[in-house]
Amino acid sequence: MAESSGLLKGYLRKSRFDAKHAKPRTRFVVLDSKREELCFHEKEGKHCYKKIPFEEIERVVEFEEKSFILTMREVATSEKSGSSQRFDCADEKERNEWIKALELKINGDTSGLVLTLSAQRTSIHSKYDCSVGPARGRCNILGTGMSGDVRRITRLSDGHAFAMKTVNLTGVNAYKVASLRREIDILKSLDHPHISRLHETFIEQNLCVRLVMELCEGGELYARLLKKKKFSESYTCRLITKMLKALNYLHQNHIVHRDLKLENWLFRHEESKDVPEDDDIVLIDFGLSNKYKDENEKMTKKVGTCYYVAPEVLNGSYSGGECDMWSLGVICFMLLSGKAPFDGRNDEEVRRAILKGDPPKMPKSRWNRISDEGKDFVMKLLERDVCKRLTAEQALKCEWISSGLERDDSIHAHLEDSILSNLKQYSKYHELKRLAMEVIAFSLDHDEIKDLTDLFEEIDQNGCGTITFEDLFRTLRENSNISEDEVRTIFDAMDEGGMGRIHVSEFVAGALQAKYHNDETILAQTFNRFDTDRNGKITVDDLKHLLGNLATEERIERIMREFKTVNQCTDSEITFDDFIKFMRTDGEKDVDAYNARSKVRANKNKKHKRVSSHRESHPVV
Template identity: 35%
Template structure:
């Protein structure tokens, strides 16, 4: 039978529980526990699901839903868990596990999961721009610049999943959606076929859509490189405007195995050698000779695309990172949770800065990248960068995930409005009692968070000392200006210590602590960075 990713389901929801635990170990407890809901939390309490079908994925139909709190639109994919075969159940668990651990600007976001008696509902961001496939159909084919921009975004998503041991196995134009009609920002969807993959092992199950399927998949002996062949087919269609393999099923299978794609001279002549070379190097039958996602991102076709030259990583962003580093544990936990409730509009204001920090395009930011960028652009010393990095890496995975970065942007770069405060309070109040108890915190954060134990975190926010946190206390705590005396002192010590260590010309962190309190780091930078596009 098919190789299933989750373990076979036990008598109860052992299979799902296992999937949730594995996702938590990859991306952090807060990221998963705040989005994975069990009774008494119900889908109907938070969303109104319409009958309108948005599309159908491999594992079921996708419906339109509206958030009862914000009135924003979402997409919901529901699965029945009762009466499905063991293999099917394992597939659903696999999809849930993989999707829960996904966290990247070019991967559709899983906002909430509701598990109830015999049912599992996945709530995703709603991508209103339609499939890449539809846009190619409308335009017949893309200009090379547009094709390169699309290829770059698709590759960022693929390189991210591959560097986190996931193979998609169904890469095609239909599985990349635009976030809106006006936008050319693409995101990868549908992990129904995906699989957690250990390097140096081969997979046997044939899956995916025939026109896009790699020869190694047809031979039933393949690795993550199968996704790069499928990307090659996708870019082929975008550039040349026709399918590389067509005809009867048998003919397609033989042509794919032989790597014989149709070359229509009149269409190829209009496309540059560089673009042709890119496609040829992806449609190589031998997966070891085929470009990897990392190599494809270095290919001149992608590198030379007409990239927007404006820089998004500006002083205000670094300011936000630094102040997050000095925030209390409770505030950091709250901001980490809030980051999962941000709207696409809110995320879109800061996401390019994250992509600029991610120097090797792996989809997360490692310590060396963080130090390198902060030193080169903002003269932040290595030790300082280390302190900030450790604060951001709330999950101790030695890398900063996209949402950990977003958490630091909340309150300084992204406003903490009522809907956000209310939605996040609800993510902590798991038993819907109307207050956040110590047990709620334990369930959501684990025994400790960012080095503080749960009782200590509770004391930070429990202003009245009642032993739980009411909504009023929650708002008062988070709305008060960040920087109780303790935090100001930490920031001041950081800067004063830095002043004593170095006496070279003034750099960002070499400001008197009093000045820091008033102006923040942005005051220490002048010129281009301070006036960049995302600071307005």
């Protein structure tokens, strides 16, 4: 392999895992920084027989010790759409150089190069009890799938329960590895009350990937429907509203799920007589999801579950989140009637019924109790013309949904004085403490923060999954005499990414009680999340890893300066004891005083420079 002046070239052993009987072949590959293509030659000096444009490559994935995988976008033309190719290098160093060069050409940065599958290379057993049960039976097994089982585990530090999904990569082809990477990347980017949370990922030495997820013990929506046969219209409306909010959030962020079905909606809690119509549901399983650039980007992969799949997906040409809305229409139809809109003796007959174009039948025996608004809503979701089909944003404004919200007397954004006080205090915190509070908010059990997430949903009247400044200002003004400048200060403190919108974990972090940054167990868990390399210290590299694309040299320097000011030390590394002291110390006044002194010194320096410049240009004779 050779590298010079932006040119990377060398022999790679290439193979296609999604082609039958494909044999690995050694090819001479050239990556030129001036080109927008990857060039393949049978041998060095021979004519280039194939080129792959960088814009058609979706991602680069580390695989095993010396290999990497290229996954093609679903819009690829030079290669099979959605295909994957594996490349074997001479050693790990050469592999890393190829990955870095490819990432720079494809993404413009190397932020995706955070270990294989963005997972920790430590054993999950160091932090969680993963035993199956007291008698080594199957009591903790929640479910099984083609890739592995899902089981209930507990965190050793506090006994909190989570769900662990295991995927064994031994013998798995390149496409499935890339799909898992895509699923993890998407889950890590999501923060919504009705989407399952990915807390941590681990990769074991035996190539088993462990995903630590939020635990939902209420079972599948499918099981509830099977038991009840069908739901009341008001209950269905409430469930669909929660689903729409999750989908609106996904589509606003250009993510399509592509496998919406009753089995992929879970209840957080077991069915109870006290809450007969529980609507606390979350969306799971992003294994078939995809992130698209814009609404016009075409997807071609025929994926999904037969009864729920949209006709345009079966035809192999679709874009945006419209296919999710069709699947939601199927779910709504089934909840209201207890029957699927398109049926058949086998999957092939079901697919033919979907493609045939006839509208689903609504027999009076099943639909006479349903309002005209409810029927109209379902049919607008099952509209074959994607241009006429409701979007998630439009569906939330439909009469059937809005009238259901009006009937729900619990929808009111009442802000307690203690929450407003917490928000004001949070806006005064220094950056490291705010970051720590965000980590705490994300890691807390949902039941602990349910009142705050419910409040978040009430403030988010548009159902987009985030809060704007206008949303927060309206709510705070309704509950207090706070000024617009004060609200702006609070909003800017919570708006971590500076995107002009607040996610649910950012809001919860701002509204949490002070007891959470005094609890040593919680602080220990938070410290471990910061300490990514597990060396017992938080370093500058740890902060860069945690902040990702939001990490700038100026910001890292400011965070460390604030830490040193509060703890009155000169260390550039933060131990656990330092972290505890920092979180428990009310050092905001010290930081403000330091910043004020720095500002005065800066102004004096500017004035001195102006005077010196004036004297140099007008010397005294």
